[in-house]
Amino acid sequence: MLPRMMPLKAAFRGVLDLLLPPLCACCGQSVAAPGQLCAACYQQITFIAEPRCRRCGVPFATVAEAGPTRICQVCTARPPLWHQARAALLYDAAAKSLILPLKHDDRGELVGVLGLHMHRAGAALLARAELLVPVPLHRRRLLQRRFNQAALLAHELGRRARLPVLADGLQRTHATGSLGFSSAAERAHALQGAIAARPARRPGLAGRRILLIDDVLTSGATANACARALLDAGASNVDVLVASRVPHPRRSGEERSAAEPDADDEDD
Ligand SMILES: [Zn+2]
Numbered sequence: 001m002l003p004r005m006m007p008l009k010a011a012f013r014g015v016l017d018l019l020l021p022p023l024c025a026c027c028g029q030s031v032a033a034p035g036q037l038c039a040a041c042y043q044q045i046t047f048i049a050e051p052r053c054r055r056c057g058v059p060f061a062t063v064a065e066a067g068p069t070r071i072c073q074v075c076t077a078r079p080p081l082w083h084q085a086r087a088a089l090l091y092d093a094a095a096k097s098l099i100l101p102l103k104h105d106d107r108g109e110l111v112g113v114l115g116l117h118m119h120r121a122g123a124a125l126l127a128r129a130e131l132l133v134p135v136p137l138h139r140r141r142l143l144q145r146r147f148n149q150a151a152l153l154a155h156e157l158g159r160r161a162r163l164p165v166l167a168d169g170l171q172r173t174h175a176t177g178s179l180g181f182s183s184a185a186e187r188a189h190a191l192q193g194a195i196a197a198r199p200a201r202r203p204g205l206a207g208r209r210i211l212l213i214d215d216v217l218t219s220g221a222t223a224n225a226c227a228r229a230l231l232d233a234g235a236s237n238v239d240v241l242v243a244s245r246v247p248h249p250r251r252s253g254e255e256r257s258a259a260e261p262d263a264d265d266e267d268d
């Protein structure tokens, strides 16, 4: 009796899915349309807006802090190889609740939500890009997770902005392990030579304006290593668009620990 009931039960569930209201991708409360966040979750999120660094997109607290150049101290001291980076959200507890499940589970609706806000935050970068390339995962990580969250975001943005995606344009030549708690210099050292353009893809990268896609920007070391590989392959420009970015460390220890990324958040 039971086996005969199963198809009926599955069909019933399908009908229920159609009848039930769409749910907030973050907390599961009902919302007006699929892919939306509820008002409470939306309010928790810190969207990055002006004033922000012209190069790396880090938000400034005030216009006075931004100064006349609107370039932050980090970019002034060590200019990145990429031209401009933009992030949709500040990497805080609310952003983590959207991004961490994306890394460890197959949560397609979160890709839609993040893609929507990345499309908005990166409009100028998307307008001048010819090709989207995700930050690569090492093959061993890819086998563990089955998917690369940066590639999922790149495909979502490619669909929204009608741009081609070269999902395997870059490759990790060796695993760097988790760099979650490393300093900027340690990350940069660990990543030296760890990312390269895939030889067969080099002709497709040469002369192109490329937008690099990732989920989280921490120190920028991974994005810089990717930019170096893309420029080596002949890319004419590299910009970076991420779902979320960590603010630069501040003087106050409390603020710093609140913004400190979890191990495994980037560069893996
Ligand atoms: Zn919610």
Ligand SMILES: [Zn+2]
Binding pocket: 053, 054, 055, 056, 057, 058, 071, 072, 073, 074, 075, 076
């Ligand atoms: Zn900057």
